[in-house]
Amino acid sequence: MAASPRIDAKMAGRGLSRRQALTAVAALPAAALAAGAGAPAARAQAAPAGDAAAARFGLGGFSVTSLLAGTRILENPHGTFGTDVAPEAFAAAAEAAFLPVAASRNFFTPVLVETGSESVLFDTGLDADGLGAALALAGVAPEAVTLVVLSHMHGDHIGGLTGAGGAAFLPNARYATGRVEFDHWAAQANEGFEAKVRPLAERMTFLEDGDQVLPGITALAAAGHTPGHMIFHLEDAGRRLMLTADTANHYVFSLAHPDWEVRFDADKAAAAATRRRVFDQIAAERIPFVGYHMPFPGLGYVEPQGEGFRFVPHSYQLTL
Numbered sequence: 001m002a003a004s005p006r007i008d009a010k011m012a013g014r015g016l017s018r019r020q021a022l023t024a025v026a027a028l029p030a031a032a033l034a035a036g037a038g039a040p041a042a043r044a045q046a047a048p049a050g051d052a053a054a055a056r057f058g059l060g061g062f063s064v065t066s067l068l069a070g071t072r073i074l075e076n077p078h079g080t081f082g083t084d085v086a087p088e089a090f091a092a093a094a095e096a097a098f099l100p101v102a103a104s105r106n107f108f109t110p111v112l113v114e115t116g117s118e119s120v121l122f123d124t125g126l127d128a129d130g131l132g133a134a135l136a137l138a139g140v141a142p143e144a145v146t147l148v149v150l151s152h153m154h155g156d157h158i159g160g161l162t163g164a165g166g167a168a169f170l171p172n173a174r175y176a177t178g179r180v181e182f183d184h185w186a187a188q189a190n191e192g193f194e195a196k197v198r199p200l201a202e203r204m205t206f207l208e209d210g211d212q213v214l215p216g217i218t219a220l221a222a223a224g225h226t227p228g229h230m231i232f233h234l235e236d237a238g239r240r241l242m243l244t245a246d247t248a249n250h251y252v253f254s255l256a257h258p259d260w261e262v263r264f265d266a267d268k269a270a271a272a273a274t275r276r277r278v279f280d281q282i283a284a285e286r287i288p289f290v291g292y293h294m295p296f297p298g299l300g301y302v303e304p305q306g307e308g309f310r311f312v313p314h315s316y317q318l319t320l
């Protein structure tokens with residue numbers, strides 16, 4: 001079933017409605033994999049360049065591609081996830097999921113949705129290099145992206161908006177983001193926002209809860225992680241997918257323990273309530289979702305389990 005990314009891209013261009021295999025072109029470097037079990041000094045380093053991948057699947061007539069724009073090793077994940085629970089509780093959760101306690105891997109996964117008339121990119125990774133590498137593996141030129149949708153404005157989501165010299169990396173795109181989110185950061189004198197987002201404001205559409213981004217793509221308010229954080233519901237020909245962005249930032253520490261406090265959540269109680277609400281719906285309606293920080297390709301399902309949810313990784317459901 002493996003095919004070159006070039007062939008996959010041609011398939012997508014010829015007929016988006018055809019059934020498409022989930023094709024992954026991963027280049028997880030041996031050094032990064034070794035670092036997980038290696039010396040602490042090595043673990044502190046970011047994964048080397050080349051840590052990119054693309055996985056394409058069909059959703060009705062849409063072609064959806066998870067783009068791995070980079071990964072990072074996070075030392076001491078308990079300093080980020082479950083900051084309000086005892087070390088023993090964190091260690092028990094990690095052990096139950098066969099995960100180490102001392103480090104975790106964070107994935108950065110923009111999603112490209114090709115509708116047939118538009119190429120829509122949801123979030124942009126840490127930087128243009130990482131995004132560009134993943135787009136190249138998908139066979140998509142930056143010039144081909146027609147719309148960029150931002151879930152929120154943390155650096156790991158807006159980093160790829162501009163490349164060298166501050167030029168727009170996706171030169172032909174227009175932009176859309178939540179009005180609440182934009183207004184929040186516009187009032188902060190935030191360095192990343194000023195460098196990456198404000199220069200694009202004239203080409204930006206501002207979304208409210210329930211707004212249609214394009215036919216079949218709906219923006220939904222999911223505040224807590226940031227004040228105007230939004231998620232996106234996709235539906236075409238009866239097939240549905242939720243892009244949950246940073247509603248949950250780890251497939252175990254956030255999903256199995258949705259009430260745990262997370263360092264990066266601006267309003268921790270609101271973030272926890274949103275996690276429960278969103279994943280309750282995803283579980284009840286059995287909708288597949290892509291989580292921006294889930295293990296690549298970030299695609300799966302959840303079912304209620306214990307005090308939270310069990311992540312069920314996608315295998316082949318969306319390739320048939």
Ligand SMILES: [Zn+2]
Nearest residue numbers: 154156157246
């Ligand atoms: Zn993030």
